[in-house]
Amino acid sequence: MNFRELGLPGVYLVTPTRSEDERGHFMRTWCRDEFAQAIGPVEFVQASHSYNRKAGTLRGLHYQRAPYGEAKLVRCVRGAIYDVVADIRPSSPSYGQWIGVELSHENGHALFIPEGLAHGFQTLDDDTEVAYQISAAYRPEMAGGVRWNDRTLNVRWPLPITIMSRRDMELPDLATVCAA
16 A cells, blocks of 8 residues: 655545456555554544435535544545545644545545544545545534635535535534634
């Protein structure tokens, strides 16, 4: 596996090594020892799966409040997504910045997101599926989020938004989140 830190501290693009032959390909997507060597120790305690019917579907930007923050390893196992991570850590040198990367079944990339950052994605294809490994059990009462079109972040989503939950439409802006 190859680990490349992106523009936000602790966020890594993880590229598995594929072995290919006439049957198709095989790749290891998680190895505790390789992650510990490249990123530091990570323990995943939950796995989640998201199915999205339409291209342009937007989910996010979500996070879990401390002390129940979640590190995530996100992969697109069918279709493609534009995956976004926003730094909402007030003490971070990259506070208020975001990065976006394409994750797809074709490229096999994964994104490692440490605790304390907001995460969301937009589907680029119909019938897209996303798999997550998560370091903490989900606690609904600790769920937080930042509005998808926050003016401070100014995330540039690649497609017009076709579907979004009411909850995501009503998330607060970054200034409100950080003032809480």
